[in-house]
Amino acid sequence: MTLKEVADLLNCNVLSGEDDLDKIAVESVGASDLMSDVLAFGSPGMLLITGLNSPQCVRTAAVVGACGVLVVRKREVLDNTVKLAKDLGMPLLYAPTSMYKACGVLYSQRLKDARELNG
Template structure:
């Protein structure tokens, strides 16, 4: 699955980084706790979150996330957009809740970051 597939599944609006929608997505993490994202994500992970602040960008940079989906129709501020563009981090926004967005992605074959998900 790539980010463009994700965009279609979640009917997401591209906020920044349209040129990176061909990136592959191997796993997904749904969290508003950036400490969990730091602890559990892997390379090529997509983050679904309700947080629209600079901490998301910093966390994404440290963990090499492939992209961010903001849920519940949240939109990034100008500072977040600028920093995401500099870090080549695509950000999209969907009207789905965190639970719904993760469920849609899971039901379409995207797995989580847990060891249990690796066994499936």
Template sequence: MKLSELLKIVEGEIVVNSGVNPEEIEIEKVAASDLMSDVLALSEPGSLLVTGLATPQCVRTAGVVGIPVVLIVRNRDIMPETKAAAEMSGVVLCVTKKGMYEVCGILYNTGLKPVYAQ
């Protein structure tokens, strides 16, 4: 699913684009966590990270494991430091007003696959 389509479905918006066209990003798998240690251990490059954390650490963690897009739920305020981390990491940073449970359900019902531990 294209990122632009995904954002329409979850009523999300891009906060930091990092110079990437949302039409060019294809999302097939989703990881959802507020524990960055789980993201480091279980995520796959190219997946979407859904999180309630709005800190620079979540963006840096995504960049380390090759996650191109972070979607922050619950309409959190995004700190300037988090935006700067997204720009430096090349991660697209998005927000939605919806909660994590709802977002995960919506994305699962669209056919996106979960990221599993191997």
């Protein structure tokens, strides 16, 4: 599945990386608000789903080689988060839905759980 397909499924607003979404494959999905957990289980090609709207989620995604960040919940994504994502070339999506629903929709599409892949 591509990031474009994820964005379409969840009716996302694309905040960064819109030109390449159809070229980026989502290898697995991980969801957390604790960036220390993401550092422990994250892996290249993972889509990070988080309720954090600060630049730290983008920095952490870049460190683990994530394919993108999806910010959920009805929280405005901070301008400096969007700027950092653009500066790093990190796709940044926003969906005003719950983390539970976003994960459920992607799980139903048979995307792999990053925690199961990386323990």
